[in-house]
């Protein structure tokens with residue numbers, strides 16, 4: 001049995017993850033972790049999730065959670081994830097990172113920890129989005145600079161980061177397809193007298209509202225035609241299933257910062 005701890009357990013994703021781990025015949029929930037001071041700390045996990053008691057208390061004790069686990073699944077917040085990555089690596093525990101909203105310095109810190117730790121990190125854990133990433137790279141390469149690329153995403157009203165992690169994955173993929181750096185070409189939102197579109201720009205636009213789970217369009221607008229690649233998530237459990245797959249996949253792997261493209265066997269496609 002693979003022992004899996006869920007961090008951010010009271011969150012939208014945390015609760016999905018508990019259900020997926022419980023349903024997996026090869027996995028057992030080893031710890032349920034929330035941030036210090038959260039109202040769920042010390043409560044029975046089953047009861048806080050609205051069911052019967054299950055003999056597992058929600059805790060903020062990171063060392064105890066790491067000691068009890070083979071791998072942790074972390075959908076929390078950037079600062080928490082970066083700190084946790086170092087502790088998981090030191091403890092020899094795998095770390096599946098679903099958190100988004102990282103700054104460049106956070107990503108560099110995680111990459112450094114990935115030289116000794118066992119990490120899977122992806123801004124989107126779904127099979128469909130990761131397949132779309134490979135398609136977006138190919139389409140950008142095939143269509144070339146005459147086609148303007150705009151990435152439009154929509155998420156629920158509680159989401160705190162923009163562009164979404166998925167939009168950034170798609171942006172990296174189209175930039176790679178074109179042989180350019182995303183940080184040079186990204187154009188995030190537009191407002192006011194922006195001037196005409198910059199040649200080669202990769203545009204990002206974020207819609208926030210209601211209960212959108214996650215929708216992404218990559219638009220290639222060319223002379224006389226447009227191509228749109230689209231992904232629509234209709235069930236948040238999708239992301240939890242992907243994260244659990246990553247947690248199982250990490251078993252027996254060497255150190256590294258892997259992506260869902262590795263987990264799903266989509267690398268190089």
Ligand SMILES: NC(=O)c1ccc[n+]([C@@H]2O[C@H](COP(=O)([O-])OP(=O)(O)OC[C@H]3O[C@@H](n4cnc5c(N)ncnc54)[C@H](O)[C@@H]3O)[C@@H](O)[C@H]2O)c1
Pocket residue numbers: 007008009010011012013014033034035036038075076077080097098099100101122123124125126161165239
């Ligand atoms: N990669 C993916 O497929 C994917 C899918 C959905 C969401 N996400 C990302 O996952 C993150 C969480 O999303 P959500 O919708 O579940 O948010 P949420 O706000 O519902 O849940 C986050 C939880 O993390 C907890 N938390 C914060 N700091 C913590 C700490 N130090 N230790 C333990 N717990 C801590 C919060 O208290 C909260 O309960 C976001 O960054 C989101 O963008 C990624």
Ligand SMILES: O=C(O)C1=N[C@H](C(=O)O)CCC1
Pocket residue numbers: 100123124155156159163164165166167213214
């Ligand atoms: O609900 C969220 O938050 C989501 N975050 C990920 C992102 O930033 O792309 C994946 C989709 C849902």
